[in-house]
């Protein structure tokens with residue numbers, strides 16, 4: 229039995245202002261974001277929990 233990985237690359241998003249990292253596999257439980265929610269699927273009102281900047285300040289990082 230073969231098991232294929234769902235994702236070829238892991239992608240996280242880092243706030244370029246304060247360095248906070250959003251990891252989709254962890255989500256953001258404190259703010260009601262379940263693990264597995266992609267960064268792009270976060271509500272537009274979501275902001276960096278640390279510095280409160282918007283999603284636009286985040287940069288994609290491929291692991």
Ligand SMILES: [Zn+2]
Pocket residue numbers: 243244245246247248276277278279280281
């Ligand atoms: Zn930040």
